[in-house]
Amino acid sequence: MRIAIVTLPLHTNYGGLLQAYALKHCLEGMGHDVTVLDRKVKMPLPAVWKAPFIYMKRLIQGKPLTEVFRERWYKRDYPIFAAHVQPFTDRYIRPRVLGWYNEIKEGEYDAFIVGSDQVWRPLYFGRIEDAFLAFTKDWDVVRMSYAASFGTDNLEFEYETVRMCTSLLQRFDAVSVREDSAVAMCSEWLDCDRAAHVLDPVMLLASEEYKALASDASGHPCKDKIVTYILDRNSEKQVVVDFMSEVSGCEVADLSVHSDLRLPAEKRVVPPVEDWLAGFMDARCVVTDSFHGCVLSILFHKPFVAVGNSRRGMTRLESLLGMFGLDMRLVQGIDPEDDGEFFLSDPDWDAVDAVLETERMKSMRFLEEGLRKS
Numbered sequence: 150m151r152i153a154i155v156t157l158p159l160h161t162n163y164g165g166l167l168q169a170y171a172l173k174h175c176l177e178g179m180g181h182d183v184t185v186l187d188r189k190v191k192m193p194l195p196a197v198w199k200a201p202f203i204y205m206k207r208l209i210q211g212k213p214l215t216e217v218f219r220e221r222w223y224k225r226d227y228p229i230f231a232a233h234v235q236p237f238t239d240r241y242i243r244p245r246v247l248g249w250y251n252e253i254k255e256g257e258y259d260a261f262i263v264g265s266d267q268v269w270r271p272l273y274f275g276r277i278e279d280a281f282l283a284f285t286k287d288w289d290v291v292r293m294s295y296a297a298s299f300g301t302d303n304l305e306f307e308y309e310t311v312r313m314c315t316s317l318l319q320r321f322d323a324v325s326v327r328e329d330s331a332v333a334m335c336s337e338w339l340d341c342d343r344a345a346h347v348l349d350p351v352m353l354l355a356s357e358e359y360k361a362l363a364s365d366a367s368g369h370p371c372k373d374k375i376v377t378y379i380l381d382r383n384s385e386k387q388v389v390v391d392f393m394s395e396v397s398g399c400e401v402a403d404l405s406v407h408s409d410l411r412l413p414a415e416k417r418v419v420p421p422v423e424d425w426l427a428g429f430m431d432a433r434c435v436v437t438d439s440f441h442g443c444v445l446s447i448l449f450h451k452p453f454v455a456v457g458n459s460r461r462g463m464t465r466l467e468s469l470l471g472m473f474g475l476d477m478r479l480v481q482g483i484d485p486e487d488d489g490e491f492f493l494s495d496p497d498w499d500a501v502d503a504v505l506e507t508e509r510m511k512s513m514r515f516l517e518e519g520l521r522k523s
Contacts, residue, residue, distance in 0.1 A: 150291075150520060152176055153258040154185045155280065157266050157273055159244060161234045161406070161419040164351075164441030168265045170241050172295060172350035174358070176262075179517065184258070187244035194220045226414035237422040249276075250284040260291035260520060265327055265350050267300035277310060281317035292320055293519045296327040296347050296512075302464040304338045315339045323519030325512075328468035347512040349444060349469075352505065356448040359426050366427035371402040376432035378404040378425075378442040379456075386456050389483050390436050393454060396489030397434060404428045434493055440465045447473060447501060454492045455479045472508065473501050 154176075156169050169185050176183045195203045207217040238244065247253070261282055263269075271277045282292050299305070306314065318324065318341050325345040326332055335344035375394050379386055382405070394401050404425055407417050429435065429445040437443060438458035443466060446453035455466050455478050470476050475496060483489075 150259045151182045151257070152184070152260045152262060152520075153245075153253070154183065155250070155261060155263045155268070155282070156185065156187075157268055158188045158190060159185075159238055159242065160190070161231050163406075163422060163425050164439065164444075165266055166234070166238060166242070166422060167441060168296075168350045169244075170237075171352075171354050171358075172262070172265065173242060175350065175353045175513075176516070179520075181520070185242050185244040186250070186253075187246045189246055189248055190223070194224065226417075229414035230417045230419055232418065233421045234419045250279050253284065255286075255288050258290060260293065261285060263292075263294040263297055264325075265296035265298065267298045269294075269297045269331075270300035271305055271310070273300070277306065278313050278317060281314045282320075283313075283317055291322050291520060293323045293325075293516075294321060295325055295516065296349050297325070297331070298327040298465065299331050299334055300461070300465065302328075302330040302334070304334055306338070311338055315341075323515065325515055325519075328464050329471070330464045330468060345511075345515055346468075347515055348505075348508050349440070351441060351444050352448065353509060353512060356450075359445070359448065360430060362423050363427040363430050365423045367421065367424055369427055369431050371404070371428040371431040373399065373431070373433045374402040375399045376402050376404055376428050376435050376451075378428075378435070378437040378439050380405070380439050380461065381458060385482055386436075386438060389454060389456055389480065392483045392485075392487075393434060393436055393489060393492065397493055399433050402428065402432075440469060443469055447475070447505070450495070450498050452493055452495055453478060457481045473504050475501070 154169065154172055157165050159166055159169060173183045173185055194200070204217050263280055263282065267273050268280050269277070274280045280297075285292065304311070315338075318335070318339050323345075324335065324341055324343055325347040326335060327347070327349055329346050332344045332346050335341040375390070375397060377390050390401060406419050426445070429442075429449050429451065432449075432451050435442065435446045435451050435453040436456065437446070437453065438456045443453065443455050455470060457463055457466065457479060466479055467476070470479050478492065478496075
């Protein structure tokens with residue numbers, strides 16, 4: 150079967166890249182011909198006559214210079230800071246890059262799978278109706294979602310959007326979501342009582358798959374260190390990092406990507422995906438506020454601390470850790486009287502792996518049965 154995966158733009162987001170790789174790899178292992186659809190970021194420079202007015206408006210709004218001139222920044226800097234990540238995308242994902250989904254013609258694919266990651270969050274996807282496959286119109290194709298995420302436990306759709314997406318979702322042959330809260334959201338808001346809760350695609354593959362990728366890393370500077378992967382830095386999270394370094398006696402190795410636009414592009418180069426994976430594989434312990442940071446800690450059997458990231462949505466972490474009985478590893482801060490022993494100790498990995506195996510079989514069965522509806 151010819152399958153197209155609809156997901157968020159790939160770019161330099163490690164988790165986004167890895168989930169697209171994993172779902173494609175899994176479906177190809179089932180014998181399908183799989184294409185990941187990617188979208189070009191359209192950020193054209195303003196017309197010459199408009200530019201002064203646009204830039205002045207942003208200045209008046211108090212935006213930093215990097216935001217005032219964001220189109221010029223993107224055009225100049227993106228090829229520099231993405232240079233080490235693009236080879237992974239080109240080699241393993243090989244996406245079809247589109248301006249938008251209306252470029253796809255009827256008959257090119259037999260099935261469309263939406264997911265994973267926060268593909269049902271308008272803030273990240275944009276024209277959200279196409280995340281519900283509006284562009285497939287009345288085509289005779291299989292429509293599925295796999296581990297689609299709203300990102301939060303509050304629906305961020307406008308009223309008319311709810312009506313449109315409810316109608317579109319009725320046409321899906323199978324629906325699955327990544328968070329347990331999203332099952333209830335589908336029922337309450339989108340009139341869909343058949344949404345299944347499945348694993349993120351990254352967890353469909355065994356850790357050996359990622360160790361094989363990590364074998365191509367340029368080095369292993371994270372060996373036996375406290376590894377940090379922080380998406381949104383702040384002083385509270387730094388306190389957790391410093392605490393874990395102190396109680397463990399280990400140095401800190403940071404895998405976080407520097408997104409401060411005030412820094413030159415050369416200081417924001419995103420390391421290769423293989424190096425990122427090797428960092429988790431080599432860690433003594435992990436401190437992260439990232440969903441996929443937690444996923445890799447579980448797959449690689451690394452003790453970890455998950456620091457709550459309310460800006461990006463807590464429900465993702467709560468659902469993931471609750472599934473594996475690891476709720477106590479989610480914190481908002483650290484008690485200074487804590488000795489850190491709990492966070493440095495290994496969970497019951499046998500129990501975790503038993504849950505993982507059960508959920509993996511359930512998730513694979515969802516994909517197989519959904520694709521058989523053609």
